[in-house]
Amino acid sequence: MENDIFETLQELKRIKPNSEYAKHSRMLILASPQHMIDSPHVSTFFRVSAMISAGVIALVMILGGTTYINETYSPLALEGLNQKSLTAEANEINDSIEITLETIDYLETSNQTTLKKITEISKLADEPTAARTMMMAAPTAPEATSTNMESFLIKSDTTAESTATEPPTDTINTILDKVSE
Amino acid sequence: MLDGEEKSIIERAIRGDSSAFGLLYDRYHGQIYRFVYLKVSHREEAEDITHHVFLNAWQTMAGYKDKGFPFSSLLYQIARNKVIDHYRTKKSSIDIEDLNETEIPRNEIALEDTIHSQFQMETIKNALKQMKQDYQDIIIMRYIEELTPSEVAKIMNKPEATVRVLQHRAIKQLRALLNK
Numbered sequence: 512m513e514n515d516i517f518e519t520l521q522e523l524k525r526i527k528p529n530s531e532y533a534k535h536s537r538m539l540i541l542a543s544p545q546h547m548i549d550s551p552h553v554s555t556f557f558r559v560s561a562m563i564s565a566g567v568i569a570l571v572m573i574l575g576g577t578t579y580i581n582e583t584y585s586p587l588a589l590e591g592l593n594q595k596s597l598t599a600e601a602n603e604i605n606d607s608i609e610i611t612l613e614t615i616d617y618l619e620t621s622n623q624t625t626l627k628k629i630t631e632i633s634k635l636a637d638e639p640t641a642a643r644t645m646m647m648a649a650p651t652a653p654e655a656t657s658t659n660m661e662s663f664l665i666k667s668d669t670t671a672e673s674t675a676t677e678p679p680t681d682t683i684n685t686i687l688d689k690v691s692e
Numbered sequence: 693m694l695d696g697e698e699k700s701i702i703e704r705a706i707r708g709d710s711s712a713f714g715l716l717y718d719r720y721h722g723q724i725y726r727f728v729y730l731k732v733s734h735r736e737e738a739e740d741i742t743h744h745v746f747l748n749a750w751q752t753m754a755g756y757k758d759k760g761f762p763f764s765s766l767l768y769q770i771a772r773n774k775v776i777d778h779y780r781t782k783k784s785s786i787d788i789e790d791l792n793e794t795e796i797p798r799n800e801i802a803l804e805d806t807i808h809s810q811f812q813m814e815t816i817k818n819a820l821k822q823m824k825q826d827y828q829d830i831i832i833m834r835y836i837e838e839l840t841p842s843e844v845a846k847i848m849n850k851p852e853a854t855v856r857v858l859q860h861r862a863i864k865q866l867r868a869l870l871n872k
Contacts, residue, residue: 515812515868516816516866516870517813517835519813519816520816520831520835520836521731521835521836522813523726523813523816523817523836524725524726524796524836526729526730527722527725527726528721528724528729528738528742529735529739532739533721533725536716536721536742536743536795537714537717537721537746539743539747539748540713540717540743540746540750541710541711541713541750542710542712543715543751544751544752545708545710545750545751545753545754546751546754574857575730590850632771642725676746688795
């Protein structure tokens with residue numbers, strides 16, 4: 512039985528295709544075009560260039576990712592530890608201190624100037640009162656005649672010039688200028 | 693055809709020489725047809741599949757690389773895949789068990805008349821149809837086409853040891869089916 516199986520299997524080898532079909536099939540196959548494969552040089556060039564570009568892209572992505580992670584999640588990115596933000600903050604504080612000192616200077620100077628002015632004005636305010644008192648103390652005219660009046664005026668003028676308490680015209684002008692300033 | 697001679701024919705066929713491929717067709721067409729016919733049990737279908745096997749081989753010949761195996765290995769590989777595709781597309785309409793009742797074509801019967809026991813042949817063919825695809829392949833390639841275990845291993849993409857185990861199981865199953 513065992514040998515029969517192998518013998519029969521061997522006899523199956525006698526199965527053959529129809530010769531007409533075989534001829535026709537052969538003719539059709541050999542008439543069909545063969546698919547040409549790209550030149551090995553061209554395919555190698557494309558393979559190499561694809562590998563290089565993939566490498567460059569990967570490198571860019573890695574560097575970009577590392578930078579992003581460093582800037583975003585690194586402990587150095589904390590506001591208190593960031594050198595740039597610290598410098599900016601210090602500069603801001605410096606600027607504000609400078610501004611305050613300038614203001615203090617200005618206020619002090621302006622205070623002093625104001626005080627000076629007030630003192631000068633108060634001095635000047637006292638001077639016309641003295642002049643007025645002197646004028647009150649001057650001799651009265653006996654008659655209101657023109658000759659008397661002229662003599663009185665001349666007399667009073669000389670009196671005025673001789674009086675030391677009367678303020679000079681130049682001084683008054685200077686004070687007025689200062690006040691106007 | 694000697695090995696060296698076949699190599700030069702293959703090289704010519706790779707370069708697009710159709711007459712060289714014609715020589716390879718003449719050499720291997722019969723055994724590939726037989727392999728397909730024993731698996732599909734239908735003459736027209738076997739012819740159609742075999743035609744596509746050689747057409748595919750010719751069209752992809754430019755990319756063929758010699759790995760030290762006979763050219764038939766490539767053809768058997770294509771044939772196996774084509775048969776699998778054939779059953780995959782056919783499965784929805786025909787149950788594989790129905791293939792047992794497939795009528796044997798008249799010209800095949802005429803050919804088989806010359807064999808000493810037509811009855812035994814029919815019995816073996818029916819038994820083969822009931823076996824797994826891998827077992828069928830091994831029986832056909834090892835006992836009908838007389839390929840070496842290493843060639844079968846290459847075609848089936850399996851280790852040689854696995855092929856030997858499968859071969860043993862296939863024979864055992866064939867014997868059991870014939871003794872039923």
